[in-house]
Amino acid sequence: MSANGRHAEPIDPGDELIDQYLIELHGAGTPPDLTDRILRAAAAEGLAMSTTPGTAPPRTEAPGRARNQARRAHTMTTIPPPTDNFARPLGWAITATLSTVAVMALLAMMWLMPPGEHGRNGQPGQPGPGPAPAGPGPGDNTPQPPAQTQTLDPATIPGHDHERVLMAIPAAWQAILASAATFELISLDPMSRPVNGNGNGNGSLSAHKEIGKLTISDLAERRRMLTLLYASIIEGNHVARSRVAPWPIHAIRAGSGDDAVEMVISYRTSMAVQHGAAVKGTDLSMTCEAPFFRLLLAANQSAWTEQGHIPPFDVKRDEVASFRFNSDHNSVAGRLGSWDVRSGAPGELIIEHRVGENVTTYPPMKLADSTLLWKLLILSYHDLRQGAEAGEPLAGPPTAPPAFRLEITDEHGNTKRYAYLIKNAQMHTVIRSLLEYMVELIKAHTGKTANFNPTREEAERGD
């Protein structure tokens, strides 16, 4: 809510609190109902209420009112902190855990490396990996022992024997995932994939460009990751089938050499699992809260950015350029109109529509609300990056033929037409999908009727 200058300048806490309630009172910022989400997360961790209210003396340690709650909260000595487990659908906890894992792994590597090899991983001159960004307690910075040598029992991972999971990942492969000596989470450049005629990748991890990876050395974390993965497969909309992941942005590799099991994971929807020459495809959960996907995303955004690496798909950060789609001279009444789609707060997408001096700002959308938008952002960012490197403007010249158009009809029957310039076929497809989404959004928020119906002939003709 920038309109009230909430973060533009410091205001006193009481003022800020009233500000928040005013925002809520006027229809924004209402607390969501997180009951189901929290219950699912608790169930995934096996957490439950342990006592019946009133049957035991109250716990006095943490809830007790100290005079200086604030300082106590900072020291966090009496408040039970979250454990270093992953919270199932929870981005921040995953971030914290994987960050800790990354630092621990780095510490372990440096511990084992000869001194002369320190800094080989792109951080020369640093005496150490620095303080852990988050952790369960004050002992976080203590070097940890090397990775454990125990293995997981694959039969103890929830969902392992589900039909869909077995179709996607046979039992023998599951055993490798559970017991392999190494378990790596890998970030892929989504634009590096080789494509077949359908625009899909070939599913082979080796075919993609790796831009970073985390070694998951803690068995509990590996278990949690596999648990979430299996759950995501089970909750997927479709049964496993022979398809591979287009636009992969993540991968998991367990083991090495011929015995490795590799999983290439698309932006949300699908995954290819490979063992030797055999490849199996499967769909993952498409829900907004798909915890497995969030886990992967959080891993990217924490550890790798802390290492100074910004994956190209990391579109939630400020560093990523905003982008804009300009309508051309065919705009209604000859005025230049534009959609301005840019990244907002973390996880939010801001969309503005401009015609002349008139600007319509739509309520921020959660990035995770739409696979479509996620895909768009991946492609748009890549497009921007390449265009910028080549010295190109994002939009083509105003005299170029429009690729397709958007029509919006308001309640009075007035139709506005906007024509868009698309640089390539991929963007065409994606932006068309985006506009369809926008039309839905407009209808949902304004009640206005929207019509988006360009034909290929119209698009090519430039009508």
Next chain:
Amino acid sequence: MTTTTTQSQRDLARLVQEHQASVWRYLRYLGCDPATADDLTQETFLAVLRSPFEQRAPEATAGYLRRTALSIYCKVERRDRKLRVLDADTIERMEAAWEVLHGGSARADRDANGDEVLARLRECLAALAPRARDAIRRTYELAEPGAAVASALEIGAGALRVLLHRTRQTLRECVERKMTKQNTQPGAPDA
């Protein structure tokens, strides 16, 4: 066993339903955006469940959850550049403001989920002077840019900031007064 589990799930669901709004609002107040507030609200409940936890009076539970949320926020703020860093003094002042607005330190968590504050705020808004009410309406309800609000009210941008600040102050005092009065009325629950 099943009965116990079911009862436990019901207890947990009730705990979440009763207190999630308060925790979420508190996290927003600390500086979380909505999505982060969602995440940290969830983690607050999970963190509480991971520890030995016994429910007691609702206000004590609310306070406990709030402090757990604060603890989690303080951890996350170190890494998340979007979150503002709160020093101890700021937290203390924020905590005090929260307590006062929600009914005074003695009954700080009585309004466990903030709904009473919203109701009182609605009453106080209705009692505002027309000009102040118009400024609030344009700013919050219509989400007009500051320049547009200032123009409509025929004042400068600086004067608008002052007007909004004073109006929020007035509203806060009004809500605090109403909350305190309500809490000290004979027969008030748990009085």
